[in-house]
Amino acid sequence: MPNYTYIQWILFLPLASFLLLGLFGRKYIKTTSGIIATLSMLVVTILSLYAAYSYFSAAGAHQSITALQYTWLPFSPGMSIDMGAILDPISVMMIVIVSFVSLMVHIFSLGYMKGEPRFGTYYAFLSLFTFSMLGLVVSGNIFQTYIFWEGVGVSSYLLIGFYFDKPTAVAAAKKAFIVTRFADLGFLIGILILSFQAGTLDFNILIQRLTTASPQLTHITTTTSFLGISLLTWGLTLVFIGGAGKSAMFPLHIWLPDAMEGPTPVSALIHAATMVVAGVYLVARLFPIFAISDPGALQVVTYTGAFSALLAAVIACTQTDIKRVLAYSTMSQIGYMMFALGVSGYGGEAGLGYMASMFHLFTHAFFKSLLFLGAGTIIHLVHSNELSDMGGLRKIMPVTHICFLIACLAIAGIPPFSGFFSKEEILLAAWHSNKGVYTIGLLVSGLTAFYMFRLYFSIFWKKDRWYAFAPVSAGGRLHPDGPPTMQAPMVILAACTVLAGFVPFSKWISSDGAPLSTHIDVLFSLAPVSLALIGIGTAAALYRKENGGSQKIAGVLGGFYRASYRKFYVDEIWLFITKKIIFNGIGRPAAWVDRNIVDGLMNGIATTTAKISMTIKGVQSGKIQNYALYFFVGIAGLAVLFIYLWK
Amino acid sequence: MNEVPLSHILFLSTALFFIGAYGLFTRRNMITMLMSIELILNSVNINFIAFNKYLYPNRLEGVFFTIFIITIAAAEAAVAIAIIINLYRSHHSIDVEDAGEMKF
Amino acid sequence: MSASAIIFYCLAAFILGTGLLAVTTWKIFRSAIWLLFSLTGIAGLYFWLQMEFIAAVQIIVYVGGIVVLIIFSLFLTQASGKEMPKPPAGRMIFSALAVITGFALTYLLIHQHAFLPARQPAIEASVANIGTQMLSTTEHGYLLPFELASMLLLAAMIGCIVIAIKIKPEEK
Numbered sequence: 047m048p049n050y051t052y053i054q055w056i057l058f059l060p061l062a063s064f065l066l067l068g069l070f071g072r073k074y075i076k077t078t079s080g081i082i083a084t085l086s087m088l089v090v091t092i093l094s095l096y097a098a099y100s101y102f103s104a105a106g107a108h109q110s111i112t113a114l115q116y117t118w119l120p121f122s123p124g125m126s127i128d129m130g131a132i133l134d135p136i137s138v139m140m141i142v143i144v145s146f147v148s149l150m151v152h153i154f155s156l157g158y159m160k161g162e163p164r165f166g167t168y169y170a171f172l173s174l175f176t177f178s179m180l181g182l183v184v185s186g187n188i189f190q191t192y193i194f195w196e197g198v199g200v201s202s203y204l205l206i207g208f209y210f211d212k213p214t215a216v217a218a219a220k221k222a223f224i225v226t227r228f229a230d231l232g233f234l235i236g237i238l239i240l241s242f243q244a245g246t247l248d249f250n251i252l253i254q255r256l257t258t259a260s261p262q263l264t265h266i267t268t269t270t271s272f273l274g275i276s277l278l279t280w281g282l283t284l285v286f287i288g289g290a291g292k293s294a295m296f297p298l299h300i301w302l303p304d305a306m307e308g309p310t311p312v313s314a315l316i317h318a319a320t321m322v323v324a325g326v327y328l329v330a331r332l333f334p335i336f337a338i339s340d341p342g343a344l345q346v347v348t349y350t351g352a353f354s355a356l357l358a359a360v361i362a363c364t365q366t367d368i369k370r371v372l373a374y375s376t377m378s379q380i381g382y383m384m385f386a387l388g389v390s391g392y393g394g395e396a397g398l399g400y401m402a403s404m405f406h407l408f409t410h411a412f413f414k415s416l417l418f419l420g421a422g423t424i425i426h427l428v429h430s431n432e433l434s435d436m437g438g439l440r441k442i443m444p445v446t447h448i449c450f451l452i453a454c455l456a457i458a459g460i461p462p463f464s465g466f467f468s469k470e471e472i473l474l475a476a477w478h479s480n481k482g483v484y485t486i487g488l489l490v491s492g493l494t495a496f497y498m499f500r501l502y503f504s505i506f507w508k509k510d511r512w513y514a515f516a517p518v519s520a521g522g523r524l525h526p527d528g529p530p531t532m533q534a535p536m537v538i539l540a541a542c543t544v545l546a547g548f549v550p551f552s553k554w555i556s557s558d559g560a561p562l563s564t565h566i567d568v569l570f571s572l573a574p575v576s577l578a579l580i581g582i583g584t585a586a587a588l589y590r591k592e593n594g595g596s597q598k599i600a601g602v603l604g605g606f607y608r609a610s611y612r613k614f615y616v617d618e619i620w621l622f623i624t625k626k627i628i629f630n631g632i633g634r635p636a637a638w639v640d641r642n643i644v645d646g647l648m649n650g651i652a653t654t655t656a657k658i659s660m661t662i663k664g665v666q667s668g669k670i671q672n673y674a675l676y677f678f679v680g681i682a683g684l685a686v687l688f689i690y691l692w693k
Numbered sequence: 694m695n696e697v698p699l700s701h702i703l704f705l706s707t708a709l710f711f712i713g714a715y716g717l718f719t720r721r722n723m724i725t726m727l728m729s730i731e732l733i734l735n736s737v738n739i740n741f742i743a744f745n746k747y748l749y750p751n752r753l754e755g756v757f758f759t760i761f762i763i764t765i766a767a768a769e770a771a772v773a774i775a776i777i778i779n780l781y782r783s784h785h786s787i788d789v790e791d792a793g794e795m796k797f
Numbered sequence: 798m799s800a801s802a803i804i805f806y807c808l809a810a811f812i813l814g815t816g817l818l819a820v821t822t823w824k825i826f827r828s829a830i831w832l833l834f835s836l837t838g839i840a841g842l843y844f845w846l847q848m849e850f851i852a853a854v855q856i857i858v859y860v861g862g863i864v865v866l867i868i869f870s871l872f873l874t875q876a877s878g879k880e881m882p883k884p885p886a887g888r889m890i891f892s893a894l895a896v897i898t899g900f901a902l903t904y905l906l907i908h909q910h911a912f913l914p915a916r917q918p919a920i921e922a923s924v925a926n927i928g929t930q931m932l933s934t935t936e937h938g939y940l941l942p943f944e945l946a947s948m949l950l951l952a953a954m955i956g957c958i959v960i961a962i963k964i965k966p967e968e969k
Contacts, residue, residue, distance in 0.1 A: 668796030670789055671726075671884075675718050675892060682899050689906065696802045703907045705809045705842075709816055711900040716820030718892035719884045724870055725825065728832045731863060732816055735839050738851075746846050748912060750919035753930055757939050759851055760931075763858050764946050768953035770863045774870045775957035781874045782963070788882070 050100075050113035053131045053184065056093050056141060059086045060177035064170050071166020079166035080159075083173050084152040090176070091145040098138045102554045110134035110250055112186060124245050132186035132249070135555040136330055136404055140183035143411045144320050148176045150535035151315040154419050157531035158311055158426060168208060172315070175201035179320050183327060188237050189247050191328070195233070195292070198321050199226050205316060206308040218304035225301040229291020236284030240266075240335075243277055249331060257338040267339060282336060282343035286329060286350075293325030294377045295384060296354040300617050302377055306369035306431075310422030313369060318376050318418050319411035326383045326407060333400060333557060337392035344388050351384025352486045357614065359493035363500070364600075364611040367431045368421050371501050372414070375457065378490060379410050385487070386472040389479040390557065397557025398478070398564070402471030405551045409464035412546055413456040416539040420450040423528045423536070424505060433501070437509035437592075445527045447506050449540040454502045456543045458495035458578045461571075464547035470571050471564065491574050495581030503589035702743040709736035723777045723787045727770060734766045804845060812838040823880045825871060833864045850924050 063086040071079045101108065115130035131137075152172065159168055178197030185191045200223075207219030241247045243266040244255045255262045256278070266278040287298075294302040305317050316322070329336065329347060336344045355378045362374035383403045390399025423446045428436055440447040456465035469491060476484040527533050552562040588595045600607045609615065665676070709732060716729030738759045745755025777787060784791050812835055819831035836859045843852035883889075920926060931939045 663797045666797045668793030670792070671718050671720075671888070675888075675895065678714060678718070678895060678899070682895070682902065686902065696799050697805050699912050700907055701805070701809075704904060705812065707900060707903050707907065708813055711896045711903075712813065712816045712820055714899070715892055715896045718895070719889050720820065720881070721884050722825060722881050724867060724874070725820075725828055725881070728828060728867060729820055731832065731859070732819065732835065735836065735859070738855075739839065739842065742843060742846055742848055742851060746848070748915055749917075750915050751917035752937075753920065753922060753927060754937075756848065756851060756922055756927060757931065757942075760854060760927075761942060761946055763854055765949065767858050767863055768950055770866060771957045772953050772960070774866055775961040777870060778873060778961045787874045 050097065050111060050131075050133060052093060053097060053113040053133070056090050056097070056145070057131065057177065057180055057184070059090050060173045060180065062086070064173035064177060067166050067170035067173060071170050072164070076166050079169045080152070080156045083169040084149070084156065086173070087145065087149045087152045087176065090180075091142075091149045094138075094141040094145040097133065098142050101133055101138050102135075108135045108554065110186075113184075115186070125241065125247050127189040127247060128187045129190055130186055131184035133184070136327065137184050139404065139408060139555055140327060141180055143408060144176065144179050144183060147319045147411055147415050148172070148179075148315055150415065150419070150539055151311045154314070154422065154532055154535045155309075155311045157529040158422055159309065160529075164208075168205075168309070171201060171204045171208070172312075175205065175316060175321075179324075182324060186249050187247050188241060188249060188252065191331075192230075192233065192237060195230065195288075195324065198324065199223055199230070199292075202226075202305070202316050202321055205312040206305050208308055208312065212307065214304075215307040218301075218307040222301040222305050225298055226291045229288050229298050231288075232284040232291075233288020236281045236286075236288060239277060239281035239284065243281070253332070253334045256335045263339060276340075278335075278340050279343050282332070282340055283346055285332065286325075286343065286347055289325030289328040290350060291325070292328075293322050293380050293384070294354075295325070295350050295381065296357055297616060297620070299354065299358070299377050300620055303370045303373045303613070306367070306373050310369065310418060310425055313372075314415040314418030314422065317373065318414040322376060322380055323383065323407050323411070326380060326387065326403065329384070329387050330400065330404060333387065333390075334392055336387075337390065337397075337400075337557070348385045348388025348480065348483060351381045351386075351388055352483050353381070354378070355381025355385065355490045356486055359490045359497065360610050361613050362497045363493060364607060366433050368424065368433060368436075368501065368505070369418075369431055371497060372417055372421060375417075375494065375498065376414060378494060379406070379414065379457070382469070382472055382487065382490070383407055383410070385483055386475055389476050389483055391479075393558045394560070394562070397562065398471065399475035400557035401552050401555060401562055401564070402468060402475050404555050406468035406472055408549075408551065409456070409468045409543070409546045412539050412542045413453040413463075413465060416449055416453040416536060416543060417457070419532075419536050419539065420446050420453065423532055426528060426532070433504045436505045438507065440506035443527045445533050446536065449536040450502060450506070452540045452543055454498045457498050458582060459491055459574055460495075460578060460582075461575065462544075462547060464543055464545070466571075466575070467547040467566075469574065470566060473574055474567065474570060477570070488574055488577060492577035492581045495578035496585050499582045499585035500589050503585055507590045508592055699743060699747045702747075703740065706736045706739040706743065709733075709739065721788055721790060723780070723789050723792075724774075726789065727773050727777070731766065731770065734762060738762055801845065805842075808838055808842050808845060812842065823883070825881055826868075829864065829868050829871060832867070833860060836860050836864065848922050850922060850927055 063083050067075065067079045067083060075082065101111070111133045113131040113133050115128050118127050118129045120126035152169070155168065155172070159165060162168060175198065178194045178201055182191055182194035182198060185194060203219045203223040206222055207216050209215045237247075240252065240256070244252050244262050246252055246255065256266065257263070266281070267276050269277045271277050271280060289295075291298040302317060302322070306313055308316075336347070358374040358378035358381060362371050362378065365371045365374060383406050386399045386403035386406065388399070390397055390403070392400075423443065424436065424439065425431055427439075427443065430436075452463065456463035459466045459469040461467075473484060473487050473491070476487050552564045554561070556562040588599070665672075713729045713732030713736060716732065717726055720726050720729060741755040741758045741762075745752065749755070780792055781787055815831045815835040815838060819828050819835055822828050822831065836855065840852045840855040840860065843849070843855060930937060931943055934940050
């Protein structure tokens, strides 16, 4: 077995880059900080690709290999928090994705964030994020996952709130952090339940104990607790809640659209390709337990994913901010990944959903980050996020136009782009297990095509007039597509989007590690592709030219349109719950107890001490006769004591 | 003097002592406080003489104690009057309540 | 009840009565006079106890010296004719209680104690005996306290003068 200890460099280089840039980036290394961070990320990407090559070229079923392990905090002989790295198919896939997309974003940001006064800080945060995400995906210990989970949340907070003088950005950062933190409470309780019952925190041992027949397994499945649900279901559901928060599943999705307040490359990295799939990754990590021991919890995953996909697709059809459309489309695609995991079984052909979900994660990373980078270029040119300010851009930014079109075709599931392949597998898995979910998936794919091409046509076609967009710069007009540092990542990602579909994914990644053979069923693919083409056609008809067609349909749909535009009022419901119920019911009484009872006790002790002190102070009144009286009473007391009471 | 038991004389001296103590606690005038102190000292003298007479008639210690107490009481009264006069000069009153500066 | 007993009880009543008046009257000068009477009564008690020397010392020093000094100081501080203000009622009650309690406690102790009568023969407390013993250096001699007392008196005198001296304004 080859030696994988070089994995530690994959983790330490981003950390070192964060520390270096964090400490010195503000004053000393300002402009070269981008180069430093990008170079370190390049090294990390090369190492990850090399690790993937050496891991997947080993023969046979791919086992889980422990590359590094340090026992950090032992609780008891069996249970300890270890820090380390394990390599198994999905973790290798993830380190490749994370490092590659991060590299693309680093290069893109060299051009996009040029001239930003806090350039060094930005790259420091990006490095921190990459470190946390890599630590999350390679961790072999559930607690290490939790630690890096929080690390990713913090980096996301720092990056969303990067423009901290914008109050909306600050509010969005807080919202993201609080919502995901709230979900992480469920995650933590789930960790505690599962690890306590199984007696271990290590992933491999946990899975083994809870899937094969063992006393822990019987205990955890037969012990019913709160509401008559077994402990295992509670544990898995709570862990899934944590994952749902991070992956923006309904109803914890409210932070994702607002997170678009951050710089666009950040959205590309964090909120499209890497962090938001952490929830999917977590379910995939614990998938054997879900599939073998508790199909009920898997149902929760399925329906949550399916519903979120549908909801997000409906909302995305009416949004007018380019980044928000992309945010909802991310939520929808993650919904796909979730329900693909949900409908999957374990082992062999039954594990098709698992493989499809991971494949979609892989391809989605490429085309979604490409979409966001393209949006970044467009925003960089137009200086606005709104669709109404854009139009006719295909004539002045050809590179962006082609890349964006490729990405939109991929996400719509048109062959031969990568999205087609991964979506087919998902729909095939759904068809084999749950026809209802298949129908939803089909509908959503049609809607996806519609709203993505609505976006495409509104940006690049809509108007025929030639707008003179001159980005203000010192040296005169820049190329509207952006400098080469902005174009290169887009072109590379577009190439990946085209080619990723042909990667023999199932040979490497499947639910039990053994290679799976897949094929494309042409008849089956007919339905989704034709639905996508209908969606594209509708969007073209409505949005290619500026006619009143879209307004008429909006008028027809009336209330439903308005509800979708207002994101189905989920934010308002959450605000109601937090303000009226949690604040008034829990927050205010708790604050009252804190102020009056806890502080009151402390202040009371202080006040009482002061009062006693004042009273005692009064003894020294300066009045001689009082002193004489005290003296006398003291003597009398001592006399009584010594004569009568002293035995 | 054999008919009067010792305890009666001691009763007298004790009562005189506590009368003097009462005067010390309640009088507002510094000189009257001094007078009460003299009463206390006198009661102690009576005590010494009585004990000397009744319990140790072959010795004279009680007498000597009394002599010395009287001497010292005289010295102390003189010094006390001097202090009171000095205090009177600054406060223009011999009310003990007015001399309460040494407080917290 | 022999005559000496009656004399004793009269003397005791006189001493206590005038003592009580000395501490309770509101007029300052009267208080000094009651004190004078009380001290004279005590001297009479010493006479009754056949300690003539002490009685004489009492009258000379206490009555003739200290009370006179007190009366002088009353005049000096221009408080002789005035009435004194009353102390706060709380203090009066409290100190009365304290004093009565102390008295009860002390007298209880005295009453319970059995004083053994003396068995040795008495020495007469004459001036000669007192003087001889006071100035002797042998055991039971009081020469050292005597010298110390004289030094104390000297110090007290000087101290009084220093404390009570009036500094003339132009010397300030």
